[in-house]
Every structure is written in C-alpha cells, then in structure tokens.
Amino acid sequence: MDLLGDMGHADQLTSTREENKVLLAKVKELNFRIHELKAENAALKAEVEMYREDYSKSSSSSRRTSGPDSYNTGDESKEYLVDDDADDDFVTSGNGVYPSDAAVTLPRIHTGNPLCCSLHPDDSLLATGGADSNLKLCRWGLALAPGDESSSNAVANSITISCGAPVICCAFAQVSKGRTLPVVAAGCMDGSVKLAYCGIELDSTSDRILVSNGDDDGGIKHTKYVKTLCWSPSEPILASASADGTVQLTRVENVNSEAGAVTLETLSSMHFDEAVEAMCYLNNGDTLCCYVRGNSFLTCFDLKNNSKQSKMWLNGGSVGTAGFDDHVSFAVLSLLPSPDGRYLAAATDTSRNIIMEIKTSRIVKNLYGHKNDSYSTPKIAWSSNMQYLYGNSQDENCICVWDIASASIVNRLEEEGSGHTGYVRDIYSSRSSDTVVSVSFDKTAKIWLRDM
Template sequence: MNQAGNQSSENLPAELRANLKSGENGISSGSVINNAPYPTSAWLNGIANSNSMDHNMNIKQTSTSISQSEVLILRGHNAEVFCCSWNPVSSLLATGAADSTARIWAIPNVLPSGSPTAAAAALAASASPIVLKMEESTTTPAGRSNDCTSIEWNAQGIRLATGTYDGVARVWSEAGELVKTLDRHEGPVLALKWSPSGEALLTGSVDKKAILWYPSSGNDTMIYEHHTGPILDLDWRDDQCFATSSTDKSVAICNVGSTKPAMILTGHQDEVNSVRWNPSGSLLATCSDDFTARIWSPDSPKPRQYLSEHTKEVLAVRWSPLSDSSSLLATASHDSTVKLWNPETGVCVSTLTGHADPVYAIAFSPDGSLLASGSFDRRVLIWSVKDGCVVRDFYGQSGVFEIKWNSAGDRIAACFANSACVVLDPRRSP
C-alpha cells in the first residue's frame, strides 16, 4: 500500500474511509481522516486527488423523487455524521459524528408533508436532542480525536454504546447519562455491536484486538488478539459466537468463553471490509478490497460461494431478513453498483445501477421488500428488491456515510458528510 504523507498505511471502516473523499462533499478540515495517525488505503488516496467525478451535477427531480420539504433534516452536529442507530422499541434515533458528540433525537410520528405548518411541527418535535459529549479519558493520547465512529442501541433499547477514535467505548442510558466507560483499547474503536440478548458488548479496534465487555455486571472482559491487522468489522451469530474481519485479509470465528478462535477463514487477497451472518446463523458473508465477496459455512474453512462480478472494491455486505429459502445477499461496491445474489447458487440475480459514485451504505427494509443505498454521489436510492427498480430517491447536500431503517420499516435515516442526518418516509407516494 501507498503511504499517506509520511505515515504508514492502516485502514478505517467504510464510514470513515468515505471521509477521505474530499472537502467538496462537505468534509471538515478537522475531521478524523485529515488528522488521523491511521491513514486509509492507497486506492482512497487516489480518490482524494481525483477530479474525474462531477459532484456539482444537476440532479433532475423525477416522479420518484422525495423533495427537501418532505424530509426531516436533523441539524446540530458541526461535522460529518458517520453513524446512526434506531432505538428498537421507540422512535429515538442516535447519531454519531466527527464533532466528538453523539446525539439522541426524538423523531415525530409525522414527517414534513410539504406544507410549512407540517414542516415546522416536525422540526420542533426534534429540535432539542440529547447531546452526548465524548470527553477525553485518562488514557486518551495527546492530540487524539474523540470523533464518534460507531453507535448502537441494545436489543431492549435501554443502553446505547458509542465507539470513538480515541479508543474508548462508552455506554449511555436512554436519557443520555454516561453509565460506563470502557477504555482498554489502544487505538481507535472502528466497530462495536451488542449481543442479541443485549447483555454483552463486542468492540473491535485498530489495535488489532476485539474485546468482549459485560457493562451491566462490572468490568469483566475477554480480549481476543487473533488478528495481525486492525479489525474493521464484527458481527454476532448468536449470544455465544461472533466473527471479526481485518486488514490482515482474514476472518475469525470466535466463541464466548475462549480467546482462541474456533476457525480462521483465509482466501481474500486484500483487507476484509465487512462481515455479516445470515438471519439463521448458518452462513457468513464477507467482502474485500480484492473485488470479491464470499459466503462461508461456519464449519468449513473453504468458501461455499465466490462472488466475483464487481469490478472494484466491495465495501459492504447485507443479508435480506427473509427466511433462508428466499434469502438474498446484497453487496455494495466502489464500482458504484449494488448487486443482489442467490446465496445457494452464487448467481448474481440483479445489478442495481443508478449511483454515479462509490456506494458505501446499503440496508434492507425489515420485510425484505426494499433495499436502500447511499453513495457519495449524494443520493439515497430505494429499490424494489423484486424488480430492481428505483421506487423513491432523495438527493442530499453531500456524500452518504450510512443508512438505517427503523424497526417498523416506515423511516429511513441517512447520515451525510455536511453534518446533517436526514429522516425520510419511504412509503409516501410520489
């Protein structure tokens, strides 16, 4: 890999890599990437210096377009919004940004409908978020940013976890009170996820470690040191098993109770950006900068399917929430496309073309009928999974880092590089 400046190259997850895109997309000069001791990979350095993409293109409104007056724009962060998480049991939305804060927003039941009265009512309902400040811990290195890199509610919706660039994970109450500070990492926390039961929290870091925490029962931890490079992503199979992926080109399957991996999956030829278990936990999907995605069985070190139709780096994988018999796998790529795959045959059943820039964020609706995608072309596209057509689209002010559906499937939150988070209703008729 190339070097950025005079620093050796280490990688950040997709949300933060996208940040390197350049200031023309609303990225602040004080953001994580611009001040990071952990630069991103060489291919993104090329993006930063590229003038080949027209980011001032005029997007015409179509019959499927959602207008600015029909969405709720959450303003308050003063830097890029990297991540978001819907509370699974309420209408609260948590966002994390490069301004060293997270915020908890109360989203109204009714979004703006185009009329000034409705817009004012919706804005007033969410105008006073709870602000969670990422104060420096005693272990924070001098000059290290506290940018919020990851965020997630637990299954009960009573605890919110945040990960920051200073290497600290924090657990907060629903009311925004700091419950626990978890500071045993020695590098930026790039990924975190609660166990399905909501009792255990798993974090992954640039320090090459995954740490398992039990915040409600004290400081009990298990430290997993099986990777030789930064951990980019992680996902739980169930309360007893999880997977981690790394820049070291490998994926590890681990069990709670043993710090020795149950299996190491090798075969990718470059860093592994994303890892996800299917709903039943019978299959594991991975994707890499080697232009491929792979599907694995947890009892075999060899991939079941090798998905190789993308022409550039594959940035994200997501499973549809449907039963295994009708399941699909979606992949998002730097080649500006999203692909849908049959996991049993490995056949690409649909290529979704509509974005003009790399696609960093994808998410299925809870019923699996729709797929939302977000790109640095500033667009959020909502696709019909059945026929591969765009049913709704929204054009924002800057690049999209992350997209999340709420549990009811009637709201989408999209995180933008211009410090805003946009909430839209995908069901509203054009």
C-alpha cells in the same frame, strides 16, 4: 531601451496568456473525453454482466451448484438443484409503499461530519458516530412534537459519548431470545471498539462507556481502523472487522450500568492478508459472511461447525458452473441480508449493487444508475417489504431507491424533496418498521417514514 524592453515583456505575457488559453481548452476537451470513456466503460461492464447472466441461464436448464446450506451442515458434497422457477424472484414491481418522507431532520447532530448511523431494535433510539470522535444517542421521536424547535431540542437532549477517535461504524445489540442487550458498539479510527450502555436510564451526565471486567486487557482492539461491526441476531456476540485484515468475535454479557462494566469473552480471531471491507451474519447468526479485499468471493464461516469455511462466488455461481472464470473487477464495500434472510445485497465500488440468493449464490439482480468508485463509501438498506433497495451515490447528494424487480431507480430522495444537501455517508433501515435513517456531510441526520 526601457520602452522596448517593456513592450517585449508585454508581448511575451500576451503570448503566454494565449498559450494558456489553448492549453486550458485542450484540458477541458480531454476531461470531457475522459468522462465519455468512463461512461462507455460502465456501459460495457453492464453489457458484459448481461451476457454472462444470459450465458449462465442458457448453459443449462437445471444445473447443480453448492450453497451456504452445505457449510451449515459441514457436508461439502451436498448439492442443490437450481430449478427453472428460480428466475421468478422479484418479478412483480413494488407497490409504491416505502419510506420517502423526510419526517425528521436533526440539525448539527455532530460538530464534525457524521460518519455512521444505526437504530435501536425498537426504533426509539438513534445512534450516530462522527468525525468529532463522539457517539450520539438521540430519542429522535422528540422531534415529531409540535413546534419549530422540536428537532433542535431533540439534538440538545441527546447523549454525547466521547470515544477518543472518529467513530466510523456503530451498531446496537439485537434482540436475543426475547431480550435486548442494552449495549451499542462503536468502531473507531484508532482500531478500538467502544461499548456503551444504552438502557432506559438516559441522562447527559453519566459516563456510559462500559469497561471489561473480565480477565482480558479491558476491551476490543485492532491494529488499524475498524471497517464494520455486526451483532448476531441470536446471541450476544459482536463481530468486528478491521483494515488490518482481522475479524474478532466477542461475547458480551453481564452489563452493569452502575459500575460501567461488562464481561467480554473473545471467542475467535480470524486473520486475512487484506482488509476486511464488509461483513454480516446469515442464517440467523449461524454463519458469518465476510468480504476480503482482492477476492472474487465472499468467505462464509459456519459458526456451528468449528468455523468451517466455504465460498460464495461473486460471479453468480461456483467455479466451473457459471461459464466464465472466477475473476471480478470490483470490491464489495457493504453487505446486508434481506429481512427474510433469503437474499444478500452487496454494494460495490463500480457503480453496481448486487442482489444474491444466499442458498445458491445466484445473482438475482444487478442495480445500476448511480455512481460509486474506490474512493466512495457505498451503503445500502432494504425496505421492510423487500421490494426496494436504498443506496447512496458519489456524485449526487441523494438517496437512490431501486425497484428490485425492474432493476431501475424509481425515486431519488434529494434536496428538492427535503433531502440532504451534502454527500450521504450512511443509510440504515429498521428491522421492525418502515423507517430509514441517513446521515450526511451536511451535518444532519434524517429519519424517513412512509408518506401518509
């Protein structure tokens, strides 16, 4: 009986194994079909956008549409003629000159994964924030010195600033009226915004966190994690946006590095129903542009006119002018104006980057060829000549480079070319030179320069 029982168990086990093989084969087949359907869906979305753009162009040779200039003046009735020559933007392909050489690799810049990066206005100082709750300030130029240890020495000599929570975003104060405010801001997972001194007296022993000496409770605080930060290019005003749906504008003045103090003045707070995913200043700081999750438009605030609101529709025009409804099936997760201030790049969670003309809200180019979804963190950066756009991709450890005129990827900065070996978490381009920086889950920061 025991022998028969063992044989029965063996037969049952064999049968179960065969059934598992069949099921695994079926799962593999279904996964392949899902991949095919996703590819078809992406292609259909691209085709729909193409039809929409063609319809919009052919519906009228010259139509009127409102633009951000109307909210600069507060005159909602002011209109702008979109002339026939507008389609000539980004016609000529790039000249092939853009940062593509990983000239510097800074190893293990954080003990955990780096999450964000930014460059000082004079390019001398690199700021990175990490999951280790630290903000790092590094003089990356030290890594260009001869010797195999120069990169490691640059990291070893960097300043570590403890922020008490993972640092999700960071930004240096910009040049204002010929002067640079020696402050870098760090947006953290606990909803706080830390301000740190970044002046010339860099040493590894001092506590560089600046505490408010004003009448408030000592700092900038949101109730949920900080999504994005941006400084006005014309005044020492910091905008911080959070997953709690708030945006706060704070004037930062009277930095005292010896006392570790700074004066903070809350100028205004804005409240939305959903998370504020992306934000930037337009029109030399006169306009604050925000994307709130679930909207089909960007909300623009005229800061010179009592924060009067207007909208930039993400379907390429004002409601009723583009030939289709105002619904969009994507979220904008990153916004960045072009170096000359005329265009706005938007990275979305549907494997699509958009170039818009700020004055008219017209979509100039749609950039595809990468992969990003709602679980990714799409980032973008302009080349200084405005001919190329950099972006990350969810399923590739690389930086994609688009030629904007042809709307095609002309380069992938990847591992084979001294690129990153892990997911690229953030990208930042200099406002004053051909320099691009990136941080990755391979725990490195890279500085990309023009290949001479």
